[in-house]
C-alpha cells in the first residue's frame with residue numbers, strides 16, 4: 001500500500017476513534033443485536049449450511065440464473081434490464097424518471113451505482129423512506145450501519161433535522177419523531193411517480209422479488225407509486241421461491257436476531273387490478289410498471305479472479321455487528337458496502353485504490369466475521385488475496401520488503417528490531433528489570449508508553465535443553481515462533497517442563513525462521529514461500545508423532561497457509577507440506593487429546609479467566625481444551641469473561657501500524673477481564689499475552705497474563721512465572 005493510501009487510512013482511523021457519539025450508538029445496537037442473534041441462530045442450526053450451498057449453486061450457475069430469472073420476470077409483465085456497468089444502470093433508470101418525485105427504500109445496489117445523487121443531479125427529487133436513511137439524507141451524511149444507518153446521529157440532532165423539515169419545533173423523544181417522520185414521508189409517497197427499491201432475493205423459477213424489512217416503508221414504496229424500479233446485483237438471484245425465503249429468513253436471523261422480518265414482500269409481476277374505480281385510487285393498488293435492473297458491474301470479473309465467495313453475501317450486516325475494526329471506527333471502514341466485505345466489493349468494482357484508502361490494511365484477520373456470517377464468507381482470506389493483488393501491482397514498499405526479506409533468514413528478529421531501532425527512532429527503556437521494555441516509536445506516530453517484551457540476542461532455541469526421556473509416550477517437535485524464541489522464552493521453558501512431566505520427548509531445531517504469517521497477511525507471496533520452504537526443510541526431517549505450538553498463528557501458518565501457498569507446487573513438495581500440516585497441534589490440544597495428562601498436584605490459588613486467541617479458536621477450532629486444563633489446576637477458580645472470543649487487538653504488525661486502534665480494541669477486553677475480578681488472565685498465544693499485558697500495565701491493573709502451559713507448569717511445581 002502506498003504512503004498516500006496509508007495516510008488516508010490513518011486519518012480515517014483517527015476520525016473514527018474520535019467520534020464518541022457514533023461509537024456509543026454502535027455499542028448500544030450491538031448490546032441488543034448480539035445476544036438476540038446468538039439465541040436465534042440456535043433455533044436454525046442448518047440454515048447457514050443450507051444457505052451457503054444455495055448461494056454457491058447460484059453463483060456457480062450465474063449465467064443460467066440470469067436467463068431464467070429474466071424469462072420468469074418478463075413472463076409476469078416485468079421489464080428486465082441487465083446492466084453491465086454502473087453507467088448503463090444509471091441511464092436506464094434516469095430514462096424512466098424524466099421528472100417529479102421518486103421515493104426510495106434501502107438498496108445496496110442503488111448505493112453502489114449512486115442512484116440517488118445521479119437522479120438529483122437531473123432534477124428528480126429522491127426521498128429516502130427508511131427512517132435512518134432519511135435522517136442521513138437530511139443531515140447530508142452517509143449511512144454508518146447497513147441495518148441501522150443513522151446510529152451515529154444523536155436524538156437531539158434528529159429532533160433538530162425533523163423540526164426544520166416539519167416547520168415546527170418537535171419534542172425530543174422517539175415517538176414524536178417517528179410520528180413526524182411518518183407524516184412527512186406519507187405525503188411524499190402519495191405524490192411520488194416512482195418507487196425505487198433493492199431486493200433481498202430474486203427467485204428465478206417464479207420471477208419473484210423478495211424484500212424484507214421492519215419499518216413497512218418498503219411495502220409502501222413498492223405498492224404506492226405507479227412505477228416500481230428494482231435495482232439488484234445479479235448475485236441476488238437464487239433458483240427457487242423456497243430458496244429466496246431462506247435468504248430473507250437468514251437476513252433476519254443473522255442480521256437482527258429475529259425469526260423473520262416484520263414485513264416480507266414478495267412481488268411477482270405488475271399489478272393486475274383492473275377495477276376502473278380502483279384506477280381513481282391508483283395509489284396502493286400496486287404498480288402498473290415494474291422494472292428490474294440486474295446489475296453485473298464487475299461481478300463476473302470477481303468470479304473469474306477467484307472472489308466468487310463475495311457474491312454469496314446477503315447483506316445481512318451480521319459481520320459488522322461483530323467486527324472489532326468496525327466496532328471502533330464505524331463507517332470509516334469500508335466503501336459503499338460497509339466493513340471488510342465492502343473493501344472486497346470495491347476492488348472487484350474496479351477500484352482497488354478505493355479499497356486501500358478505505359481500510360484494506362485494517363482487517364486484523366480475527367475471522368469473527370466468518371463465524372457469524374450466514375454464508376460463512378471468509379472475508380479476511382479475500383482481503384489477504386486483495387493485498388496480494390495490490391502488492392503485485394505496486395510492490396511491497398521498501399520497509400516491508402527489507403523486513404520480510406530479513407525474516408527469511410535465521411536469527412533475524414534481533415537484527416530487525418535493531419534496524420527499526422536505528423532507522424525508526426525506536427527507544428527501548430526497561431520497565432520490569434530484564435523482562436519488559438517501554439518502546440517509543442515517535443517516527444510512527446505512536447505514544448511513547450507502549451509496553452513490549454525485551455528482545456534478546458540469544459534465542460530460546462540456542463539455550464533450551466529439552467529433558468531426555470527414556471521410553472517416551474510420544475515424540476514431538478516444537479516450533480517456538482519469533483515471540484517465544486526472542487522475547488517470551490518462559491513459555492517455551494514451560495512447554496519443555498510440562499512435556500517432561502508427561503514423559504513426552506521434545507525435539508528442537510538448531511535454528512529456524514519466522515513462520516511467515518506477517519508476510520502472508522500482507523499479500524507478500526514470494527517472501528512467505530521462502531520462509532515456509534526453509535521451515536518445511538528443517539521440520540520435515542523430524543521424527544515426531546506431533547508438531548506442537550504455543551503460538552496458534554504460527555500453527556495456523558504451518559497447518560492451513562503452507563498447503564495453500566504450495567497448492568500449485570510439484571507433488572513432492574505438496575506431500576511434504578501436507579505431512580507436516582497433518583501433524584500440527586496446538587499445545588492444549590496435544591495435552592488433552594494425544595496423551596493421558598498427568599494430574600497436577602501443586603496448589604495454584606488463583607482466580608483465572610481465559611481469553612480465546614482468534615487463530616486458536618477460529619483457525620484451529622481449539623477452545624475447550626485450554627479451559628479443561630485450567631479447570632484441573634488444583635486450588636484454581638475458573639471464571640469465564642464476557643465475549644471471551646473477541647479479538648484483543650494485537651494482530652501482529654497491525655498493532656504497530658495502528659497502535660491507537662489496537663489499544664482501543666484492547667480496552668473492551670480489559671473491561672471484560674476487570675469484570676471477572678480474576679487475578680490471572682490465561683490465554684494461549686504469545687502475541688495476545690504481550691498485547692493484553694501492555695494494556696494491563698498501562699491501565700495500572702493488577703492481573704498477570706500468562707500462557708495456559710505456564711499455569712500447568714506451575715501446577716507441576718515449577719514455581720510462579722510472573
Ligand code: SF4
Pocket residue numbers: 319322323324325326339340341362363364365366367368369370379380
Ligand atoms: S477478520 Fe476481523 S477485522 Fe477483518 S473484517 Fe473480519 S471481523 Fe473485521
Ligand code: SF4
Pocket residue numbers: 312313314315316317318319320341369372373374375376377
Ligand atoms: S458477509 Fe456475511 S455476515 Fe456480512 S453482510 Fe454478507 S452475508 Fe451478512
